[in-house]
Amino acid sequence: MTETHTFLDQLTSLLGEHGLVRKPDAMARYIRDWAGDTLGTPLAVARPANTEEVAEVVKRCYEQGIAMTPQGGHSGLVAGALPDANGQELVISLERLNSVRAIDPVNFTITVDAGCILENVKLAAFDHDCDFPLSLGAQGSCQIGGNIATNAGGLNVLRYGMMRELVLGLEVVLPDGRVWESLNALHKDNRGYDLQQLFLGSEGTLGIVTGAVLKLATRPTQNRTALLGLPSVQAVIDLYGLARRECCDLLTAFELIPRRCIELAIEATSELRDPMEDAYPWYVLMEVAATGPVDLGSMLEALLETGMARELVLDGALASSDTQSAQLWQFRESMLEGQRRRGEHLRTDISVPISAIPDFVARASEVVMAASPACEIIAYGHVGDGNLHFNILPPTTVADSDKKAHLHDLEELLFEVLDDFHGSISAEHGIGRTKQAPYLARLSPIEREMVSGVKALFDPKGLMNPGRILPAGPPQQAKAMINIP
């Protein structure tokens, strides 16, 4: 205990009074994320002000055997950035590393601290007629470092890719406190193994990203939004292929929305009204965006016409102004709020091949409804990525105390159906703690060896974000995957 106190006192000397948070009430905001229901107890919260301070904190932790929890903007959904309840993990918050270091609009790159909030990076890019195209509900609070650690996705992946495709260079503090500086601003670089790929999506288990060079896109000068009513999921999938071709691959979003979500949205936001005269079983919220001289309005109208002629689209609302466009997007946002109001529910972020979506939705619905006839399925998602949020509201008849177990059972059934479709149990949220069991259950022995081997190579003591992705504790000691005969 005295040893720990001494360690923390020394951290305070290093970081200053504002640099180390030790009082429980001041630590409260570091132990809650978007999911809202997951808490922890940190040893303390370090708030280093720059890369050197991060490195020094990490070095001391590694020497002393103190576990570390790197933390960004608390918008994770798998408890990846929250400390354990045992009071032994030092939270290392990147929130004070929040400068845009440089922007080069000719090279289409921006160099930022890991603690920069995504929205601020987007605004900085706008100032130079560029865009940083990652787009998430949490963009007002999530940080670039967290986006990198989780390989964030979001709404515009079908056009711009996930975070992995938007990162050119990294600065990383390795688990022993050494800094790997690789802030290249090169669009093409093919020198040996691409080491930065290891850190992208590693959820803070291999090191702490402190800075990054990000790829910018041109800033669209125009966009158009449409909400369409469709008869079936198959029609949605057929329309997707048509839309990519008829809209010159200028799609920035193509969201599947079931009727139930439109209703939830209307419940949640009083000013929303049914978007079309009739109700349809499925909707698509789509957007096209462009720089330069194309007539997006005519493009969408032509798509709608062809879609209706082929009986894929039954009706549609085309926004003809930014206000109308915002109104259509309001459905997407309010439906999330409507879901939230229903209390505890199963959230998933699975993926399957795009072509398998109709059969998967049908089969999964059948299996889930057979097991729990009074539950409510809310399946929406990013069609172009094959990424569905196949969520489940528990039956109102299930007692609050039984809801978690009930939903867990349904999740297991859902994941078994997913296995038949060669799907992924996590298309964007990552593994963290909450998806660890189904993740490990599906890893082949070879994959388990590879994952453990990489972890052991970088973090042999298992101190960096322990218990996320892999179980806590020192990983299988770093050794070759192969026993030399």
Add this chain to the structure above:
Amino acid sequence: MTETHTFLDQLTSLLGEHGLVRKPDAMARYIRDWAGDTLGTPLAVARPANTEEVAEVVKRCYEQGIAMTPQGGHSGLVAGALPDANGQELVISLERLNSVRAIDPVNFTITVDAGCILENVKLAAFDHDCDFPLSLGAQGSCQIGGNIATNAGGLNVLRYGMMRELVLGLEVVLPDGRVWESLNALHKDNRGYDLQQLFLGSEGTLGIVTGAVLKLATRPTQNRTALLGLPSVQAVIDLYGLARRECCDLLTAFELIPRRCIELAIEATSELRDPMEDAYPWYVLMEVAATGPVDLGSMLEALLETGMARELVLDGALASSDTQSAQLWQFRESMLEGQRRRGEHLRTDISVPISAIPDFVARASEVVMAASPACEIIAYGHVGDGNLHFNILPPTTVADSDKKAHLHDLEELLFEVLDDFHGSISAEHGIGRTKQAPYLARLSPIEREMVSGVKALFDPKGLMNPGRILPAGPPQQAKAMINIP
């Protein structure tokens, strides 16, 4: 010797008479690549017919301590896929694994054997109104496995990314002969570490890719090509930003070409004539392509007009038919032939930030010309990727026997300038053997540890494509990068 004979006899039993090539004259075609000047002496050439045979060959090699050289379509430029001269490496050619396994145009994916020739994959995609957009000079002979091992780039990277961005799933034979099957066809998958990234660009040093799921694009229904004359490299860079915006990011190519290359092209192909009335110091060969209703012709004309008004463009030739477009592309192809005819020369494939291209070209030219006033610089490349082929023809006065050393000295000078611009010595060709020395010289100690650690994790005996990227011999034994205090 007898042991080796027994081993090879057993391989013949396994693979059949056509499956193992042992006669020197029959092996000749496996020891030459595009560079043409690099030869080797294999122990033998194994031609397995499927993944299981590859796995069995690899397993036996690993048990017996036989070094392996995985080999694709012989289009490498860094001697990465050629055996050593010592007669001890077994070449494992993937040429018989050449089936398209499946195509799913709704999911925009194709599943192929690693030995499929790129052109055939493109043709298979065309049949389904899709495109596999990787585009290389060598596409008629290079194989998908080689494209993956080298993270191939090419002409369309600015629109579609490098091979890394086009691969969704892999099947890999690991160095001990176990098969890692991860042929996911998921556009989004965020389960823990992305292990396939390790194999992409690892140049066959971590395992042999035998199959892959590739991402398809829509097939463009129209394209337009233009060849423009410009006053300076700065004008080329300024035009690039303008072109991306004015052409809706529908650019598929934006190639920098110096006047000298136009002359070389005309020399090499008698039917080519100067493309414009006057000669200009720099040219841009650009192409836009689209599916759907956009007027690419007007788009290019408007760009040309704006470019001329801003004095970025001095003159331009717009192709108005496929034939004219092919004629413009003929300059790009013939200039390579023209270079080849000049005999031995320095080939590089460096990259710098796009914004640094003008200063880099000026500074590098100055340094090279100061050191060798009679040499000839031919710098062309893919502007949108910051990727230049800054090539050098040696002075005609240098004796043939001295040319290699002379060019080597110039390369070292060039790379030193490149270091000042934070550039890469290999933007697309990879490291192989020929770029190993300058690569290793520029690796930081941390990077060397990481690269060696990854190699040791997968291939502790150092038998898989030895001497490429890292020096031959067992890698530093697999152990944690960090010494546990």
